[in-house]
Amino acid sequence: MDLVKQYVKKRNSQFFASIVLAIVGVVANLFSYVYMAKIIVNLINKNASLEFYFSVCLIILLMFVAKEIAAGVSSAISHTATFNSLGEIRNDISNKLFKMPLGDVMSRSSGELKNIIVEQVDSMETSLAHLVPEFTANLVGPILLLVYMFLLDWRLTLLSLIPLAIGMSVMMSVMNDNYKDMFQKSVSIGQRMNNAIVEYINGIKIIKTFNQSSSSYEKFSDAVYDNAQFYCDWMGQSMNRVAIGRLLSPMGIITIIPFGILFYMNGSIDLTSLMTLIVLSFATVSSIVKIMNYMDDLSRISTITGEIEKILNSRELKNKEKGYEVKEFEIELENIVFSYDGEGKIIDDISLSVEANSVSALVGPSGSGKSTIAKLIAGFWNIDDGKISIGGVDTEEMSLERLSSLISYVSQDNFLFDISVRDNIRLGNKEATDKEVEEIAKKSGCHDFILNLSNGYDTIVGEGGGHLSGGERQRISIARAMLKDGPIIILDEATSYIDPENEAIIQEAISNLVKGKTLLIIAHRLRTITDVDRIFVISNGKLENFGTHSQLLDKSDLYRQMYEASMKGEE
Structure with missing residues (x-):
C-alpha cells in the first residue's frame, strides 16, 4: 500500500x-x-x-x-x-x-x-x-x-x-x-x-x-x-x-x-x-x-x-554526476576486480590503458572475460574493486547518461526495434535529418542493401529485426552507433555475422568512421585486428600480455596459438 x-x-x-x-x-x-x-x-x-x-x-x-x-x-x-x-x-x-x-x-x-x-x-x-x-x-x-x-x-x-x-x-x-x-x-x-x-x-x-x-x-x-x-x-x-x-x-x-x-x-x-x-x-x-x-x-x-x-527498490549502479568535464578520451583500468555473484572472479586484478584516438583490441579464449571488460567500461555493471576512468575521470563519478553519451557500443547480440530502418539508425541521434541518416548508411556500407528492401529506408524491420539477416542487422547497428558520434566506440564481436564479400567494405567503413576516436574491438577473427595500435590478451580474467600483433607473435604463446588456429579455421 x-x-x-x-x-x-x-x-x-x-x-x-x-x-x-x-x-x-x-x-x-x-x-x-x-x-x-x-x-x-x-x-x-x-x-x-x-x-x-x-x-x-x-x-x-x-x-x-x-x-x-x-x-x-x-x-x-x-x-x-x-x-x-x-x-x-x-x-x-x-x-x-x-x-x-x-x-x-x-x-x-x-x-x-x-x-x-x-x-x-x-x-x-x-x-x-x-x-x-x-x-x-x-x-x-x-x-x-x-x-x-x-x-x-x-x-x-x-x-x-x-x-x-x-x-x-x-x-x-x-x-x-x-x-x-x-x-x-x-x-x-x-x-x-x-x-x-x-x-x-x-x-x-x-x-x-x-x-x-x-x-x-x-x-x-x-x-x-x-x-x-x-x-x-x-x-x-x-x-x-x-x-x-x-x-x-x-x-x-x-x-x-x-x-x-x-x-x-x-x-x-x-x-x-x-x-x-x-x-x-x-x-x-x-x-x-x-x-x-x-x-x-x-x-x-x-x-x-x-x-x-x-x-x-533494486540496487542501482553507483554512478553519480559530479560535474567533471571529460576532455580527453583515453581509458584506464586500474586493478579492477569483478564477479557476477560476489564469489567467482570473472575479472581478477586487471590493469590496462587504451590511449585516446587509438585502435585497440581485446582478444582471448571464449569465457576469458574480454566482453565483460567491454561492458564494464560501458557502465553496464559496477566493478567490485579498482577503478575505471575516461580522460582521468572515474566512470562512477559520471551519471549514466553522461557515460552513455561518451560511448557507442555495438555487440554481436545487436537488437533492432520493430520500426523502420531509418528510425532504427536515427536512435543514434534523434535530431539527425533523413539526409544525415542516409549519409551515415552509405559510409557504413548499408545504403545499397537498404534500397533493395521492400520500402527502402521506411521498411519495418520486424521484432528484434527479424525481417533482416544477421549481417544486415549488424550493419544497421554499426550505422546507428556511428550516427551517435560518441568519442569512444566499442565493437564487441560487431562484425561476426558479416559475410566475407562485405567484410572488406565494413572494415574500410569502420576505419573511416572512427578517425579521431578511441576504438576498442573485441574479435575472434584475429586477422581483422592485426593492424591495430595495441592488442590486449585476456586469459581467465587476467591480462596475459599486450603489444602489437608482431610483438605478441614473439612474446605470447597464447596469442600465437590463437592466431594460428584462427588462420587455419578461415582456410
Whole structure:
C-alpha cells in the first residue's frame, strides 16, 4: 500500500476532489431512500395530496441526477489521475531498469518483466481509480445513514446489523492469511505462463526447425491449463463462503420487521420511523456490501505493489554526476576486480590503458572475460574493486547518461526495434535529418542493401529485426552507433555475422568512421585486428600480455596459438 500512497500523494488534489464528489453521489443516492420512505408512510396514512407526492418525487429525481453527475465527474477525475499515475509508474520502472546493473535485469525473464510492467501495473487501475474514491464514499455514506438510523431508533438499528455482521464475518473468513499466500502463488503461476508464452513465440523458428512442436506446445499448453486450474480450485474453495455471506448480509429485514412490529404495537416507535428504518436498512446494507467488492483488491494490492516495489527498490549502479568535464578520451583500468555473484572472479586484478584516438583490441579464449571488460567500461555493471576512468575521470563519478553519451557500443547480440530502418539508425541521434541518416548508411556500407528492401529506408524491420539477416542487422547497428558520434566506440564481436564479400567494405567503413576516436574491438577473427595500435590478451580474467600483433607473435604463446588456429579455421 505504500506504493499506492506514494503515487496518490503526488495527485492529492485530484483524488481528494474525486473522493468528495463520490461521497456526494453516494449520500444523494442513500438519502433518496429517506424520501421513498416518506412516500410509503404517506400512502399508508392515505395522504391524497398530489402536490406532496410530486414534490417528493422531484426531490428523489434531483438526488438521482446529482448522484449520476457526481459519480461521473468523480470517475473521470480519478481515472485521469490514475492513468497519469500508471504512466508515471511505468516510466519509473523503465528508468530504474536503465540504472540497474545489466546482470540484475537479465536475471529476470522477459515474461516476468512484461507481466509486472503490463499486467500488474494495469491491475492497479482498479485500486487507484475505484478503490480510493468509491471505497471511501461507500464507507462514509452508510456511516451517515447509520447515525441517522440510530437517532430514529437505536434498538432496531442494532438488530438490523446482526445478519450483516454474520454475513460479513463469513465473507471475511476468505480473506485470511492463506489468501495472501494464494494470491502470491497466482502471481507466480501467471508469470510462469507468461514465460512459457514468450519462450514459445521467441523459439518458434527452432521449434519448427527441429520438429519439436508437440513437446514445446505441450509445455505452453500445460502452463496455460495450470494457470486456469489454479484459479478454478481457488475460487471453488472460496465462493461457497462468499455466497453464504452475500445471502446473509442483506437479511436485516428478518430481524427488523418482527421486532419493529412488536415495538410499534407497544407504542415505543411510530409508523413513520419504523417504515423509514425498514427502507434505510436495505440502502445501508447494499452500500456496505459494495465495500466488500473492494476487499479482494485490498487483500491483493500488497502483493501487486510488492512485485513492482522489488524493481523500484533494486540496487542501482553507483554512478553519480559530479560535474567533471571529460576532455580527453583515453581509458584506464586500474586493478579492477569483478564477479557476477560476489564469489567467482570473472575479472581478477586487471590493469590496462587504451590511449585516446587509438585502435585497440581485446582478444582471448571464449569465457576469458574480454566482453565483460567491454561492458564494464560501458557502465553496464559496477566493478567490485579498482577503478575505471575516461580522460582521468572515474566512470562512477559520471551519471549514466553522461557515460552513455561518451560511448557507442555495438555487440554481436545487436537488437533492432520493430520500426523502420531509418528510425532504427536515427536512435543514434534523434535530431539527425533523413539526409544525415542516409549519409551515415552509405559510409557504413548499408545504403545499397537498404534500397533493395521492400520500402527502402521506411521498411519495418520486424521484432528484434527479424525481417533482416544477421549481417544486415549488424550493419544497421554499426550505422546507428556511428550516427551517435560518441568519442569512444566499442565493437564487441560487431562484425561476426558479416559475410566475407562485405567484410572488406565494413572494415574500410569502420576505419573511416572512427578517425579521431578511441576504438576498442573485441574479435575472434584475429586477422581483422592485426593492424591495430595495441592488442590486449585476456586469459581467465587476467591480462596475459599486450603489444602489437608482431610483438605478441614473439612474446605470447597464447596469442600465437590463437592466431594460428584462427588462420587455419578461415582456410
